[in-house]
Amino acid sequence: MSSTSSLSCPADQEPLIQRSDSPTGSITSYKSIPKSDNDDLELSLTNSNSNPRGRSVENDVLPETAVLxxxxxxxxxxxxxxxxxxxxxxxxxxxxxxxxxxxxxxxxxxxxxxxxxxxxxxxxxxxxxxxxxxxxxxxxxxxxxxxxxxxxxxxxxxxxxxxxxxxxxxxxxxxxxxxxxxxxxxxxxxxxxxxxxxxxxxxxxxxxxxxxxxxxxxxxxxxxxxxxxxxxxxxxxxxxxxxxxxxxxxxxxxxxxxxxxxxxxxxxxxxxxxxxxxxxxxxxxxxxxxxxxxxxxxxxxxxxxxxxxxxxxxxxxxxxxxxxxxxxxxxxxxxxxxxxxxxxxxxxxxxxxxxxxxxxxxxxxxxxxxxxxxxxxxxxxxxxxxxxxxxxxxxxxxxxxxxxxxxxxxxxxxxxxxxxxxPAANVYSFILDVEGYPGQxxxxxxxxxxxxxxxxxxxxxxxxxxxxxxxxxxxxxxxxxxxxxxxxxxxLNWRQHLSEVSYAFVGTAVIVFGICYWYVWTVWLPRRSSSTLEEIEAILDDGTTVTRLLQVPIGFKPTLTTEQADTRQTT
Structure with missing residues (x-):
């Protein structure tokens, strides 16, 4: 994810901790990650190698240079x-x-x-x-x-x-x-x-x-x-x-x-x-x-x-x-x-x-x-x-x-x-308030x-x-x-007051929508299909490292070939 040059900076610019291996696996071509078939999914996951510079949240403490x-x-x-x-x-x-x-x-x-x-x-x-x-x-x-x-x-x-x-x-x-x-x-x-x-x-x-x-x-x-x-x-x-x-x-x-x-x-x-x-x-x-x-x-x-x-x-x-x-x-x-x-x-x-x-x-x-x-x-x-x-x-x-x-x-x-x-004449002030309220x-x-x-x-x-x-x-x-x-x-009476603070209801509704979306996507759907969401790393053609979320059946355990095990041990 980060190039070696991006890590070579003065000591006072290195907010680093001891790096831990990424739990998400190796970086592979994005196109090589299958989208649905379980056999292909198993193949994809068995290619996972420990990657110390992966997209694990713990690696956010490492400086990263953009592809740009x-x-x-x-x-x-x-x-x-x-x-x-x-x-x-x-x-x-x-x-x-x-x-x-x-x-x-x-x-x-x-x-x-x-x-x-x-x-x-x-x-x-x-x-x-x-x-x-x-x-x-x-x-x-x-x-x-x-x-x-x-x-x-x-x-x-x-x-x-x-x-x-x-x-x-x-x-x-x-x-x-x-x-x-x-x-x-x-x-x-x-x-x-x-x-x-x-x-x-x-x-x-x-x-x-x-x-x-x-x-x-x-x-x-x-x-x-x-x-x-x-x-x-x-x-x-x-x-x-x-x-x-x-x-x-x-x-x-x-x-x-x-x-x-x-x-x-x-x-x-x-x-x-x-x-x-x-x-x-x-x-x-x-x-x-x-x-x-x-x-x-x-x-x-x-x-x-x-x-x-x-x-x-x-x-x-x-x-x-x-x-x-x-x-x-x-x-x-x-x-x-x-x-x-x-x-x-x-x-x-x-x-x-x-x-x-x-x-x-x-x-x-x-x-x-x-x-x-x-x-x-x-x-x-x-x-x-x-x-x-x-x-x-x-x-x-x-x-x-x-x-x-x-x-x-x-x-x-x-x-x-x-x-x-x-199509509203006085939308400016409303936009400001709607943008600001959820930010609190x-x-x-x-x-x-x-x-x-x-x-x-x-x-x-x-x-x-x-x-x-x-x-x-x-x-x-x-x-x-x-x-x-x-x-x-x-x-103001209560109707006028509610109209004046409608931005608060709109802003709160956005937060509530986000919580509902999170529950359906990450909890209800995986539970319904007896699976869990797993993060698989990939790299795009332009060199950008990304993460793809896959639904993996509960109890699925990837196996490593001898060659892959040797590669992981070397890494």
């Missing part, structure tokens, strides 16, 4: 994070957040709290990533920790990644801002056509032109950082040199501290929903964890790039929000929907320049986010398929014909396409799993250690967020 090679240095890793973090969130969600919480003060507190909460999650992902330096992110970590019930963690991650791992929200923002820039009436149909066109183009680029796609997303990343800095500088220019009624009112807000709390809504249910949107804007700090097989010097790069990205994004988010408050009146912010940044540019640069060129820059920012999410999430899907948990696993696992995971990109494309096609369950599992590993697996080398109270706090926060939508709200 290690193409991502520190700069590419940093931009991969920043392009994921700075997407449509800071340009589209502040209006909805201010409308919910009512005041400048609570809004800024939420962005600071979001950074602290993001740090809790980042610390956990850093410890996991440095300890288990493999592509796949949560898929690798939860499989390593939760080995019983067998396959449950893997199936839940697969279901969530396929059904909820879409990039629809940023595609929608791209379409809205392009229409706004060209003075087109906000047409739901035209916006969706633009969104689907963007998604399709990006999938084609990443499928057929790997290095070109990496170069383009790096350029988009630096453009987004520059855009955020530019917005801050222009807001200061307006405040200092272009005095008018709006700026005079703004100056009063900031000089009289009590005004920043005017209109505050102190309700945990409302605040938690707003926090979903803030958290979405910080989502992606662990983006490099999904592609560590392609990162040069993965452990050191991960620690440095991720921490730098968190500090950068927190500072930029606070400054951009302050820029909005300095330029756009509060009432316009509350009614802006997803177009708050467009209103900002229009007020600063006038109707022509402000409403054409700079909204296009924001559309470019959203496109860059779609590029990096598509790039990294396709790798997660590929890792899931390599473990045999998806239909058409061979196609999804392969990097043929252009040296990129085309099958995984297509798998990522389909649910995103379907979500964008939903996995956050709790990851936090508790890290605590368990500290106690049970002291043999693991940890180049980075999370602050344990922070890990506990992260679990408590995720638990509070799970229950927050069900706290009664005085301003």
């Amino acid at each position: 090679g290690r193409n991502l240095g520190w700069s590419s890793a940093y931009i991969l994070i920043m392009s994921r973090v700075i997407g449509s969130g800071i340009f589209a969600t502040p209006g909805a957040i201010v409308r919910s919480v009512g005041s400048v003060g609570i809004t800024l507190l939420l962005w600071i709290a979001g950074a602290l909460i993001a740090w809790l999650g980042l610390a956990i992902s850093l410890e996991y990533g440095c300890m288990l330096p493999r592509s796949g992110g949560d898929k690798v970590y939860l499989e390593f920790v939760y080995r019983r019930p067998r396959f449950l963690a893997s199936v839940l991650i697969a279901v969530r990644s396929v059904l909820l791992g879409f990039t629809a929200s940023n595609c929608i923002v791209f379409g809205e801002y392009v229409l706004y820039a060209f003075k087109r009436e906000q047409s739901q149909f035209e916006g969706k056509v633009l969104a689907i066109g963007l998604l399709t183009t990006i999938v084609i680029i990443h499928s057929c032109f790997l290095k070109t796609g990496i170069f383009i997303q790096n350029v988009f990343g630096w453009v987004k950082i520059s855009l955020a800095i530019f917005m801050v500088l222009t807001s200061l220019f307006v405040l200092l040199f272009r005095s008018n009624g709006t700026t005079d009112n703004t100056i009063q807000i900031w000089t009289k501290g009590s005004n920043i709390w005017d209109g505050s809504v102190w309700n945990w249910g409302i605040t938690s929903t707003a926090m979903f949107k803030v958290s979405y804007s910080y989502a992606g700090l662990s983006n490099v964890n999904n592609v560590l097989n392609e990162v040069k010097d993965p452990v050191r790069t991960l620690k440095s790039a991720a921490t730098t990205a968190l500090i950068t994004s927190c500072i930029l988010y606070l400054l951009v929000n302050i820029a909005y408050f300095l330029v756009v009146p509060m009432e316009e912010i509350k009614s802006s929907g997803e177009l708050i940044a467009a209103l900002f540019f229009e007020r600063v640069f006038g109707a022509k320049l402000g409403s054409v060129l700079l909204p296009l820059a924001i559309a470019t920012s959203a496109a860059g986010n779609v590029m990096v999410v598509t790039f990294s999430h396709a790798r997660v899907i590929q890792e899931i398929a390599r473990q045999g948990f998806l239909p058409f696993s061979q196609f999804i696992s392969s990097s043929k014909p252009f040296g990129a995971p085309m099958g995984a990109l297509v798998t990522h494309y389909i649910p995103s396409f379907l979500v964008i096609s939903i 369950f996995f956050s709790i599992a990851g936090s508790l799993g890290l605590l368990w590993l500290r106690y049970k697996r002291s043999d693991l080398q940890r180049p980075y250690k999370a602050f344990l109270p922070a890990v506990t706090l992260q679990a408590l926060h995720s638990t509070a967020v799970i229950f927050a939508p069900f706290i009664p709200r005085e301003d």
Whole structure:
């Protein structure tokens, strides 16, 4: 699975334990593994040889180089994070957040709290990533920790990644801002056509032109950082040199501290929903964890790039929000929907320049986010398929014909396409909440799993250690967020309340569906046919090592020929 060169790295980059033989057998050609016949099955299993570098979960502690090679240095890793973090969130969600919480003060507190909460999650992902330096992110970590019930963690991650791992929200923002820039009436149909066109183009680029796609997303990343800095500088220019009624009112807000709390809504249910949107804007700090097989010097790069990205994004988010408050009146912010940044540019640069060129820059920012999410999430899907948990696993696992995971990109494309096609006008906020809610369950599992590993697996080398109270706090926060939508709200009756928190029911339904799917596939069907699921390793034509799951009759015992026994003893 891992080449010898992938294991030769500095001592401080080797989070290794004593390797144990893989229980799954030798790596053979994928095409040589039979699909049904019992005689062929016996032949296949008798060819099993002990393989110390197999796809056993215990070998996740070994660094692995992707078939695609290690193409991502520190700069590419940093931009991969920043392009994921700075997407449509800071340009589209502040209006909805201010409308919910009512005041400048609570809004800024939420962005600071979001950074602290993001740090809790980042610390956990850093410890996991440095300890288990493999592509796949949560898929690798939860499989390593939760080995019983067998396959449950893997199936839940697969279901969530396929059904909820879409990039629809940023595609929608791209379409809205392009229409706004060209003075087109906000047409739901035209916006969706633009969104689907963007998604399709990006999938084609990443499928057929790997290095070109990496170069383009790096350029988009630096453009987004520059855009955020530019917005801050222009807001200061307006405040200092272009005095008018709006700026005079703004100056009063900031000089009289009590005004920043005017209109505050102190309700945990409302605040938690707003926090979903803030958290979405910080989502992606662990983006490099999904592609560590392609990162040069993965452990050191991960620690440095991720921490730098968190500090950068927190500072930029606070400054951009302050820029909005300095330029756009509060009432316009509350009614802006997803177009708050467009209103900002229009007020600063006038109707022509402000409403054409700079909204296009924001559309470019959203496109860059779609590029990096598509790039990294396709790798997660590929890792899931390599473990045999998806239909058409061979196609999804392969990097043929252009040296990129085309099958995984297509798998990522389909649910995103379907979500964008939903005939609903205000689907953006709902998508954000549906994406974020089930993630809280996995956050709790990851936090508790890290605590368990500290106690049970002291043999693991940890180049980075999370602050344990922070890990506990992260679990408590995720638990509070799970229950927050069900706290009664005085301003809504129960029907309206249920409608407002429908995202919680949809997110929970996805988790329940995953559990049912796992039970039917791994428990009920094998029990019904008096068999067990066994993992057989194989290698694809492009060199990708995969696992195939076979139903083996209970009591079946493979036998070795003399030649095979000698081979195993030699190995």
